[in-house]
Amino acid sequence: MSEKEAVALNNQGRIRLENRKRIMDAAEKVFAENGFRGSTTASIAKQAGLPKANIHYYFGTKEELYRTVVDEIVELWLSSFREITAEDDPASTLADYIRAKMELSKNRPEASRVFANELIRGAPRIKPYLSGDLKAWVEKKSAVLDTWIEQGKMAPVDSKRLIFHIWAMTQTWADFEIQWASVLGREEGVLLDEDYEQATNSIITTVLRNCGLMPLPERLKNGTC
Structure with missing residues (x-):
C-alpha cells in the first residue's frame, strides 16, 4: 500500500468515527426530547447534519441505534x-x-x-x-x-x-x-x-x-x- 493510499484509508476511518459520534450525540438528544416512538431517523439525521442514509449505513435501524x-x-x-x-x-x-x-x-x-x-x-x-x-x-x-x-x-x-x-x-x-x-x-x-x-x-x-x-x-x- 502506498503512502497516499494509507493516508486516504486513515482519513476514511477518521471520518467514519466522526460521523458515528455525530449520529450518537444527535440520537441521544432527539431520543431524550421525543422518546423512542416520537423520534425518527430523519430527525436524528437533521440534528446530526448528515444525510438520512448515513443513519442506516452506520446503525441499520432506529431500533439498533x-x-x-x-x-x-x-x-x-x-x-x-x-x-x-x-x-x-x-x-x-x-x-x-x-x-x-x-x-x-x-x-x-x-x-x-x-x-x-x-x-x-x-x-x-x-x-x-x-x-x-x-x-x-x-x-x-x-x-x-x-x-x-x-x-x-x-x-x-x-x-x-x-x-x-x-x-x-x-x-x-x-x-x-x-x-x-x-x-x-x-x-x-x-x-x-x-x-x-x-x-x-x-x-x-x-x-x-x-x-x-x-x-x-x-x-x-x-x-x-
Whole structure:
C-alpha cells in the first residue's frame, strides 16, 4: 500500500468515527426530547447534519441505534463506579461515585433522560439487560458494601437500595432540571455550576450520614476527595 493510499484509508476511518459520534450525540438528544416512538431517523439525521442514509449505513435501524445509545449510557454510568475492594475506604469510595454521577448529570443530562423515558415505558427494549448484566453489576458492588458492613466500616444499610438511591438522587438533577431551576430561581431553566456543587455536597453528606460515616472527613470537604 502506498503512502497516499494509507493516508486516504486513515482519513476514511477518521471520518467514519466522526460521523458515528455525530449520529450518537444527535440520537441521544432527539431520543431524550421525543422518546423512542416520537423520534425518527430523519430527525436524528437533521440534528446530526448528515444525510438520512448515513443513519442506516452506520446503525441499520432506529431500533439498533436506540439500543446502542442506551448501551453506551449504561456503560458510562457503570464505569463511573470504579472497581472497589473490601480494602477501600467506604467514605472516599461513595463520595467519589456520587461526584462522578453528578458530573454525568451535569454534562450529559440527555443521557439520563433517555434512560428514564425507557424505564417509564416499562423498559420494553432493555428489560433482559436490567435483569441480567445490570443485576449482576449491582450484586457485585453491593457485595463489597456488605463486606464493609460486616467489617464494621459502615453502618448496616440495604446495600442494593443504597446504590439505587444514589442513582435517584443524582439523576434527578438531569431528569428534572427544569423543576430544580424553577425552584432555585434560575432563568431559562438552566442550573449553575454552583447548584450542582451544592447538590453534590448535600447528597454526599446525606449518604455518608446514613451509612454512619459522619462527621465528614477533612479530605472529603469542599470536593477535595
